[in-house]
Structures are given as structure tokens and as C-alpha cells.
Amino acid sequence: xxxxxxxxxxxxxxxxxxxxxxxxxxxxxxxxxxxxxxxxxxxxxxxxxxxxxxxxxxxxxxxxxxxxxxxxxxxxxxxxxxxxxxxxxxxxxxxxxxxxxxxxxxxxxxxxxxxxxxxxxxxxxxxxxxxxxxxxxxxxxxxxxxxxxxx
Amino acid sequence: xxxxxxxxxxxxxxxxxxxxxxxxxxxxxxxxxxxxxxxxxxxxxxxxxxxxxxxxxxxxxxxxxxxxxxxxxxxxxxxxxxxxxxxxxxxxxxxxxxxxxxxxxxxxxxxxxxxxxxxxxxxxxxxxxxxxxxxxxxxxxxxxxxxxxxxxxxxxxxxxxxxxxxxxxxxxxxxxxxxxxxxxxxxxxxxxxxxxxxxxxxxxxxxxxxxxxxxxxxxxxxxxxxxxxxxxxxxxxxxxxxxxxxxxxxxxxxxxxxxxx
Numbered sequence: 001x002x003x004x005x006x007x008x009x010x011x012x013x014x015x016x017x018x019x020x021x022x023x024x025x026x027x028x029x030x031x032x033x034x035x036x037x038x039x040x041x042x043x044x045x046x047x048x049x050x051x052x053x054x055x056x057x058x059x060x061x062x063x064x065x066x067x068x069x070x071x072x073x074x075x076x077x078x079x080x081x082x083x084x085x086x087x088x089x090x091x092x093x094x095x096x097x098x099x100x101x102x103x104x105x106x107x108x109x110x111x112x113x114x115x116x117x118x119x120x121x122x123x124x125x126x127x128x129x130x131x132x133x134x135x136x137x138x139x140x141x142x143x144x145x146x147x148x149x150x151x
Numbered sequence: 152x153x154x155x156x157x158x159x160x161x162x163x164x165x166x167x168x169x170x171x172x173x174x175x176x177x178x179x180x181x182x183x184x185x186x187x188x189x190x191x192x193x194x195x196x197x198x199x200x201x202x203x204x205x206x207x208x209x210x211x212x213x214x215x216x217x218x219x220x221x222x223x224x225x226x227x228x229x230x231x232x233x234x235x236x237x238x239x240x241x242x243x244x245x246x247x248x249x250x251x252x253x254x255x256x257x258x259x260x261x262x263x264x265x266x267x268x269x270x271x272x273x274x275x276x277x278x279x280x281x282x283x284x285x286x287x288x289x290x291x292x293x294x295x296x297x298x299x300x301x302x303x304x305x306x307x308x309x310x311x312x313x314x315x316x317x318x319x320x321x322x323x324x325x326x327x328x329x330x331x332x333x334x335x336x337x338x339x340x341x342x343x344x345x346x347x348x349x350x351x352x353x354x355x356x357x358x359x360x361x362x363x364x365x366x367x368x369x370x371x372x373x374x375x376x377x378x379x380x381x382x383x384x385x386x387x388x389x390x391x392x393x394x395x396x397x398x399x400x401x402x403x404x405x406x407x408x409x410x411x412x
Contacts, residue, residue: 006288007289010285010286010288010289011285011289013281013282013284013285014282014283014285014286014289015282016282017278017279017280017281017282017283017285018278018279019234019278020270020274020275020278021232021275021278021279021282022178022232022233022234022365023231023232023233023234023235023236023267023269023270024234024235025234025235025238077238077241078179078183078234078237078238078241080178080180080183080234080237081234081237081238084178084232084234084365084368087364087365087368088364090368091364091365091367091368092367093358093359093362093364093367094355094358094359096362096367096389096393097355097358097359097362097393097396097397100390100393100394100397101397101400101401104394104397104398104401105401122367122371125368125371126371126372126374126375127375129368129375129376130375130376133375133376
């Protein structure tokens, strides 16, 4: 439990730090960090219930996308502003690194294992972002219908 | 809605192309940029809009109500993500679509929106160091590894700045290869000086500093959101960049590692 709290706090720090590197305004940095922390909480929670990487990354990407959309609407800005810090904990950079290292040092087992994991991670993230787009689409359609009725 | 003359159509087209260029340059997603351009076309009554967009290229042709058509294309130089600028460009795009100001005012408004003072280099370097210290902690790094990160990040930043200055620019591949080699070499040498420091934690943290994480995410988003060509190109770029980075780390391990890999 304590380790998980530390991980969430470190994720907050990493996302806020990268937020500044991405040029996010200082007043928005705490929210950027919060996005990273919440993404990590969702990731840890999903990991403990679902062993499949595609499934838990799908749910985490979905949560990150929806959270970024929600905060963007509340603060009247772009969802990208919060999405980039939110996905920092989800980036499968370690898998890509080990995959390429495996190829370069001719360790086939390391390369293939990580390549499959990497493809799975990309699939999970991609499906998560697609789901966010679908939700967004239906939200816009619903809003337009509401406006049409009001007129 | 006032009908645009031929000259005004050209000016609006110029504005849209420059807006797209600036948005993509500042790190906007392709979908958001396309959306901004389509909305502007709609607001100014332009029809038959044909937009071909990649992260590095934009081509746009439009027709006004009287049937005059115009076409422009541009390449997009690679630059760092700049969210503050992107926010201002997004606000401008919304304002233009809502109020449709006179076309002659569009380019000055765009120039004003692009004027953003970035954070000073030292602040970015400090933030990156703090972020990587957190990542090092996430990879189970302890007090023995943290000083190495405080050393590696500023040195790599300075080297990167020196070799990418205007007039000296050696290209992204050489920059990343050199940065990875320096980061890897410093990690190996540090671990020789400080017994007990974990070289793998330092290597993976250094790799995270250089691996293009956001482009990985954007490429996947592009593929799943209908921009498959751009997604595939971006993914290929990510793989090439990662091969370069890992290559630099492997060479440093071969030189200074003493069989660490």
C-alpha cells in the first residue's frame, strides 16, 4: 500500500515536470500532475484485477482521455493540455527500449517477448483512445440534438 | 455572411495554412488541426474543401461562393511541444470562427497569438531533471542512483543545445545518438565510481529522457482515429529514433560497460 502511494506521488511529480517541459502554464501544472496521478491510480487498480496488458491499458487510456476531456471543458482549454501529462505513466517506452536492445544485442527471446508486449500495449492504448473518440462523438450528437430541440 | 473576393479567399487560405502549421508545430494532434481548418472554412463560407494533412506537411484547396478556387501547401518544421502557444492558437481559432473578422485582420491576429515567451532553458532542464528523478524512483531507483540523474540530464541538455543551435544543427539522428552515448557513458562511469548503483535503472531512465513517448501515443491515436498514413509514418519515425537511442546506449556499454549488456 505504501509503495503504491509513493508510486502515485512520483507519477504526480513526473507528469507535472513533463508538463513544464511541454510548456504548460504554471497555474495548470498541478492539474497536469493530478492527471498523471489519476492515470497511475487507474493503472494500478486495473492491473490488480485484470492480468491482461491490452485490457488494463485500454481502461487506463480510456480513463486518461475522459479525464483530459473533462478537465479541458472545465478550464476551457484543449484536451491535449491534460492528455499528454496524463499518458506519461502509460507510455510503453521501457518495452520499446528492451525490444530494440534485444534486437541490437541479438537476444531473440528478449526482443520477441518485448515486441509482443509492445504491440499489445499499443493496441490497448489505441483502443482506449478510440473509445474516447466514440464517447466524444456521441456527446456532440447529443448536444446538437438538445440545441435543435431548444430552437 | 459577406461573400469573399478572390484576394480575400487567398488571405483566408493563407491564414488557415499558417494556423495549421503553427498548431502542428506546437504539438497539436492532427485531428484537432484538421477540425480547426474545417471550422474556419465553414465560418467563411468556403466550399469544396480538400485538406491533406500529415504531421510534417499540409495541403489545402478551397473554393469561394463565386467558384474561384485557390490552393496552397506547406511543410511543417519540427519543433518542441509548446502548450501555452497551442492554447492561444486554439482560442484564436474559436474567436475567428465565432466572429469572422475581416480577412485582412487574420494574419496580424495569428502573429499576435504565436507570440509566446517560452520557459527559460534552465527551468525546462530543472523540470526535466525533477521528472526523471521521479521516473527513476518509479523504476525502483534509490539514493545511490539519484545523483547520477542530476548529472546526466543537464549535461545531455547542454550537449543537445550546443549541437542543435541555428547554423550548427547536425540533425536529429546524430543529436540523439550522441545524447544517448553520453547518457550511457556517464551511467557506466558513475556505476564504476559508486559501488552498488544499478546501471540498468540509470540506463532505462536515460532512455526515457530520450525515447519519443508522446509521438508513440500520437501515432497510435492517428492510426485509430482515421489518419492511418500519418500514424504509420510517425510510428516508423519513433522506431528509427529508438534504434538510434538504443544504439548510442549499446555503443557506450561496449566502450565503458565491461560486458554489462
